[in-house]
Amino acid sequence: MDKIRLGLVGCGGMGTRHLYGLRELAQTPFNKVELCALCDIRRENAELAAVEAEKLLGIRPEVFTELEEMTRKIPSLTAVDVVTDPSVHHTVACQALDLGLHVMVEKPMAITVKACQMMIDAAARNNRQLSVAENYRRDPSARLVRHLLDTGAIGAPYMALFHSLSAGNSIFITPWRHLKDKGGPIVDLGVHFTDLIRYQLGDIAEVYGDVWLIEPVRAKPDSIGDTYTFYQNRFRGMAAEVPATAEDTSLAIFRMESGVTVNWMVSVGGSGSYGGQLILGNKGSINGFGTRGGRIGMKPADQAEMSQEEIVAAVDGFALEPLAEHLFPDCITDSDSKVDWKIIALEYHELAEAILTGRTLEVDGSEGLKDVAAVYAIFESARAGRAVKMREVETCQVYEYQSEIDHALGL
Ligand SMILES: NC(=O)c1ccc[n+]([C@@H]2O[C@H](COP(=O)([O-])OP(=O)(O)OC[C@H]3O[C@@H](n4cnc5c(N)ncnc54)[C@H](O)[C@@H]3O)[C@@H](O)[C@H]2O)c1
Known part of the structure; x- marks a missing residue:
């Protein structure tokens, strides 16, 4: 087998963007993925994705509304890409794994730590x-920050700030993102940030935090930026107002295993907009953790601030993996309109190589669980009224907040 045969499950907004990622990959000499089927409980979403796929890839994948039927009817299906809302990631992924398929799942890995563990167990029992x-x-800016930290460019890190406050009561992409048992905005966005924090600074030891629901009613915005047909169609049918049950504002201190302390402020609502990321070391600072389509800077002690271009030109030993180097030859993604798709191409490529050649996955189930647990640690700390150890949250010993979600979903 020189290519994996893939089914995409969940053909909504991000599912559509994954098709563009497949097109980016198909345009390189690295492609080892063949899209064979599309599955969505809403047939019209899968049909629309089939039209997009034909336009982008020149083939029209078969359309299904049930995973089991898709697996039975598509010969030699190797893997599925799960891009449903997070409340069913564990259901779809565990079913696929038990059917013998490999799985890539969108973030957040699952709706609770318990659901993440169910997926890890299903992958292990099915090998x-x-x-x-x-x-x-996977953005070059994040890779560069990691390289700078690993090579001691700012000395020993001691403190970091991760602030992302976004004011207002507009619906955040989809109504489901405001519902506690679908994930909520802090979990949906926050796992990107906990993953970056852990990627740059290592594992988290302890969390103290608080959360608030500031905007109990969300309003349809005047317009959305995304031009994809799926997003535009859904926007037209969106209710004028939706109730919110998930907290939209969070504040925390993360004490890392290394002794570094991270100050976290993340909100998708409320009255203040504010942002910034800074990693402070005893020999300088880095402005930014690296993020999709973002750019970083560095200020070595007693020197002027360096731009990302200047850092790339000055550092030794910094290299991207071969496909990333092909997609991002300048190591800069700022103002690259295709960055979203290119990074999705990297994710697919890694999955294919893991299946075909045994390459080690970078964010596997245990890493995905840590990202989810780190965000919920803020909620669990708020509920418990004390700092919580990550060990307690990752093993579900401190679990009051998430147990309500598990109960609602029958987990
Ligand atoms: N990495 C990123 O930058 C990024 C960006 C956006 C979304 N996401 C993630 O992608 C996932 C999907 O988000 P979205 O914005 O596309 O949501 P969405 O609501 O637009 O799409 C979800 C789709 O899944 C379908 N679906 C629901 N349950 C299903 C099931 N059991 N089987 C098959 N299909 C099912 C729905 O009908 C819908 O078409 C979420 O986990 C989200 O966090 C990631």
Whole structure:
């Protein structure tokens, strides 16, 4: 087998973007993925995706509304890409793994830590790959920050800030993102950030935090930026107002295993907009953790601030993996309109190589669980009224907040 045969499950907004990622990959000499089928419980979403796929890839994949039927009817299906809303990631992924398929799942890996563990167990008992499509860390800016930290460019890190406050009561992409048992905005966005924090600074030891629901009613915005047909169609049918049950504002201190302390402020609502990321070391600072389509800077002690271009030109030993180097020859993604698709191409490529050649997955089930647990640690700390150890959250010993979600979903 020189290519994996893939089914895409969940053909909504991000599912559509994954098709563009497949097109980016298909345009390189590296492609080892063949899209064979599309599956969505809403047939019209899968049909629309089939039209997009034909336009982008020149083939019209078969359309299904049930995973089991898709697996039975598509010969030699190797893997599925799960891009449903997070409340069913575990259901779809565990079913696929038990059907003998490898799985890539969008972030957040699952709706709770318990659901993540169910997926890890299903992958282990079926001896299948389980990859979490965490994109931010794959941007060259994130790779560069990691290289700078690993090579001591700012000395020993001691403190970091991760602030992302976004004011207002507009619906955040989809109504489901405001519902506690679908994930909520802090979990949906926050796993990108906990993944980046862990990628750059290592594992988290302890979390103290608080959360608030500031905007209990969300309003349809005047317009959306995305031009994809799926997003535009859904926007037209969106209710004028939706109730919110998930907290939209969070504040935390993360004490890392290394002794570094990270100050976290993340909101998708409320009255203040504010942002910034800074990693402070005893010999300088880095402005940014690296993020999809972003750019970083560095200020070595007693020197002027360096731009990303200047850093790339000055550092020794910094290299991207071969496909990333092909897609991002300048190591800069700022103002690259295709960055979203290119990073999705990298995720697919890694999955294919893991299946075909045994390459190690970068964000596997255990890493994906840590990202989810780190965000929920803020909620669990708020509920418990004390700092919580990550060990307690990752093993579900501190679990009051998430147990309500598990109960609602019958987990
Ligand atoms: N990495 C990123 O930057 C990024 C960006 C956006 C979304 N996402 C993630 O992608 C996932 C999907 O988000 P979205 O915005 O595309 O949501 P969406 O609501 O637009 O699409 C979800 C789709 O899944 C379908 N679906 C639901 N349950 C299903 C099931 N059991 N079987 C088959 N299909 C099912 C729905 O009908 C819908 O078409 C989420 O986990 C989200 O967090 C990631």
